[in-house]
Amino acid sequence: MESRMKHRVKVSINGKEREDEVEARLLLVHYLRDVAGLTGTHIGCDTSQCGACTVLRDGEAIKSCTMFAVQADGRQIKTIEGMAESDGTLHPIQQAFWEEHGLQCGYCTPGFIMAASYLLEHNPDPSDDEIRIGLEGNLCRCTGYVNIINSVRTAARIMRGEVPAGAES
Amino acid sequence: MIPAAFEYARATSVAEAASLLQQHGEDAKVLAGGQSLIPVMRLRLAQPSALIDINPISELRYVVADGDRLRIGALTRHVEIHSHPLIQQNLPLLAAVALEVGDNQVRNLGTIGGVIAHADSAGDYPTLALMLDAEIVTNKRRHQARDFFQDLFTTPLEADELVCEVSFPISPGAHKYIKFRRRRFDWAIVGVAAQQTAQGWRVGLTNVGPTPMRAFAVENALASGASFAEAAESAADGLNPSSDIRATPDYKRHLARVLTRRALEQAEA
Numbered sequence: 316m317e318s319r320m321k322h323r324v325k326v327s328i329n330g331k332e333r334e335d336e337v338e339a340r341l342l343l344v345h346y347l348r349d350v351a352g353l354t355g356t357h358i359g360c361d362t363s364q365c366g367a368c369t370v371l372r373d374g375e376a377i378k379s380c381t382m383f384a385v386q387a388d389g390r391q392i393k394t395i396e397g398m399a400e401s402d403g404t405l406h407p408i409q410q411a412f413w414e415e416h417g418l419q420c421g422y423c424t425p426g427f428i429m430a431a432s433y434l435l436e437h438n439p440d441p442s443d444d445e446i447r448i449g450l451e452g453n454l455c456r457c458t459g460y461v462n463i464i465n466s467v468r469t470a471a472r473i474m475r476g477e478v479p480a481g482a483e484s
Numbered sequence: 485m486i487p488a489a490f491e492y493a494r495a496t497s498v499a500e501a502a503s504l505l506q507q508h509g510e511d512a513k514v515l516a517g518g519q520s521l522i523p524v525m526r527l528r529l530a531q532p533s534a535l536i537d538i539n540p541i542s543e544l545r546y547v548v549a550d551g552d553r554l555r556i557g558a559l560t561r562h563v564e565i566h567s568h569p570l571i572q573q574n575l576p577l578l579a580a581v582a583l584e585v586g587d588n589q590v591r592n593l594g595t596i597g598g599v600i601a602h603a604d605s606a607g608d609y610p611t612l613a614l615m616l617d618a619e620i621v622t623n624k625r626r627h628q629a630r631d632f633f634q635d636l637f638t639t640p641l642e643a644d645e646l647v648c649e650v651s652f653p654i655s656p657g658a659h660k661y662i663k664f665r666r667r668r669f670d671w672a673i674v675g676v677a678a679q680q681t682a683q684g685w686r687v688g689l690t691n692v693g694p695t696p697m698r699a700f701a702v703e704n705a706l707a708s709g710a711s712f713a714e715a716a717e718s719a720a721d722g723l724n725p726s727s728d729i730r731a732t733p734d735y736k737r738h739l740a741r742v743l744t745r746r747a748l749e750q751a752e753a
Contacts, residue, residue, distance in 0.1 A: 319489055339492030339535065342526075361485050363523045364669070366589060375563075375592040381522045382593065385492055386515075386539065433588060451668040452587025 324388040328353065329397030337384045344368040346384035347394060355395040355425050359454070366453030369426040370394050376433035378452070395425035398432070407473040408432055408466070417466030419457035427453050431467045439475055443468070487525035491534035501538050502623050502644050508534040510643040515539070516559060516598035519590045544597070544648060549574055555621075555651045558597025562586070565596060575652050576753075577659035577679050581608050584661065587669040597647040603632075603639045603695075606671040608663065611696040613650060615677060615688030621649040633695040655681050658751040662743045663690070666730070673730045674739035676719070678747040687744060692725040692736050702744055716745035 321336040328351055335350055347353045347370065356379060359367030368379040371393040398406040405413065408428050418424045427450060434441060434449035441449060446467045447460075455463060472478045491508065495501035505512055513532035515521060516539070524530040538544065544559040547570050554574045556565070565571055566582035585591060585599075585608055599609045600620055613620070613629040620627040622645045632639050641647070657680035663672045675690030685706045687699040701718035720737035727733055 320491070322492060338489065340487045340489050340525075342486070342522075345486075361526065363519070363590075366587070369589055372592075376589050377592050378589045380526075381519055381590075383492075383515075383518075383522070386518075386537065430588065448668065449588060452589045 322385050322388075324385055326384075326387045326389075327391045329393055335384075339383060339385055341384045342380055343370070343382045343384050343387055343392075344379035346387070347379060347392070350384075353394050353396050357422055357425055359423065359426070364454065365423065365426070366430060366450075367423050367426040369429040369453065371429055371433060374433075374436065376430050376452075393429070395428060398428060406432075408435070408470040411470035411473060412463075412466045415462050415466040415469050417458065417463045418455075423453060423455045423457075427455065427463055431470060434467070435471055435474060440471060441467070485526040485528075487522070488528055488531040490532055492537065493534065494537045494540050496540045498541060498543065498623050498646060498648060501536055501541065501646050504534075504536045505644040505646070508536065512536055512643070514598075514601065514646060516601075517561065517594035518598075519586060519594040520598065520602050520604065538646070547571060549654065550651075552654050553651050554654050555649055556596055557649055558600075558647045559595050560597075562591035562594050562596075563588075566591070574654040574656055576656065577661060577677060578609075578612055578652065580659070581612060581661045581663075581677070584608060584663045590669070596650055600632075600650055601639065601641060601647045603634075603637050605633070605636055605693060605695050606691040607696075608661070608672065608675060608690055609650075611675060611677050611688040611690045612661075612679075613652070614696045615686040615698050616652050616655055616679060616681075618653075619651040620647055621651060622647055630698075636694040653681075655679050656753065657681055658753045660747040660751040662747050662750075664739055664743055674725075674736050674743060676740065676743040676747045678744070678751050680751060680753075685748070687719070687747070689719070689723070689740055689744075692720075692723050692740055694726075697723065699740075699744060706748075712748040713745050716741050716748060719744035 325334045347356050357367040359365035363381045370379045511533035515535040515537045544557045546557040547568050548555045562582045562585045571579045599607045618629045659679045661677045663675040672690045677688040679686045687702045689697040701721040702715045705715035719740040725733045725736040
């Protein structure tokens with residue numbers, strides 16, 4: 316009885332504050348998708364391996380299937396919906412995945428983009444090995460990863476100002 | 485997959501956590517980083533009646549060099565262990581091993597106290613704690629690592645006892661950890677740690693039994709002047725690893741010997 320008690324959470328998602336009553340067992344990914352309606356964060360494996368559900372919590376990449384929504388209380392969450400500008404201009408990482416064909420089916424892409432965003436925040440000029448290690452928590456069953464690595468390398472160059480966004484590389 | 489319902493309470497101090505654990509009884513669990521606990525709850529392999537969330541306890545987040553010991557607060561996360569200058573200087577083996585745990589997302593949440601309390605013999609930190617004679621400090625007492633890892637997932641922790649700190653002897657000497665697995669984020673099929681100390685070599689093994697193991701035969705052979713290759717031949721002595729989806733017992737024993745030789749040969753300060 317008491318275990319079904321609801322807990323109040325106050326979360327900033329992509330810069331917008333919201334407050335909800337949630338059960339303690341509600342996973343953050345279900346909160347984002349089913350309560351906040353942000354279905355860009357995907358559930359892939361449900362076993363904490365694939366990284367499709369990766370979001371940023373206070374700027375740090377985490378797997379939202381491996382955290383309860385109550386643990387996001389008072390925190391800032393950023394999802395794939397928070398990456399592009401409000402006018403639809405893609406984030407450089409999104410732009411680079413587009414240009415380098417960094418996706419096929421696209422299911423894993425939101426997780427890869429959020430993991431890449433965390434990686435590039437900490438290492439603006441990663442080597443290919445560093446990109447591979449930085450993305451080790453994300454699985455893609457289509458691409459074989461080569462184009463994903465290319466995408467992150469291109470995104471890093473755009474973000475360092477070496478290539479204008481939108482220029483074919 | 486949705487975990488079974490549970491009661492949830494946040495603790496903001498060690499005393500409050502202990503009192504909440506006492507109040508909720510032995511089916512309550514401590515929630516630290518959650519990177520092992522939440523996956524097993526999702527599979528309903530664990531169905532705790534209550535979770536006591538200790539993440540708000542700021543007094544459990546610290547790294548202190550204290551004489552010849554390095555004291556690490558239980559809530560110190562893998563990402564912090566890997567990059568902390570005091571750990572890199574005083575216990576570089578631990579800093580290196582932290583980067584071998586899980587992936588970035590896991591390392592941003594997982595904690596050293598959680599790994600130690602979980603006592604999975606496939607975990608990497610328990611091997612270091614055992615071989616280096618770490619102490620596990622709780623709200624009630626100090627445990628020697630050699631008495632702490634009793635069996636798979638089994639420790640002397642009481643229902644209202646909380647891991648607060650892991651205290652290692654400072655060990656800046658030559659070291660190497662080799663975690664053998666097929667994909668970077670996997671558990672070790674077998675892991676071997678080697679650390680040179682003032683008292684000689686210490687060698688520990690991951691995932692070759694129900695607890696972490698110390699390769700005393702290898703350490704003794706090295707102390708008697710054996711070469712790395714000769715000493716490593718004893719690495720599987722007395723081991724009785726279980727078979728699992730990744731390896732047979734024979735293969736794990738083989739890996740223990742090969743990886744021990746490589747770890748000793750590749751050890752650097």
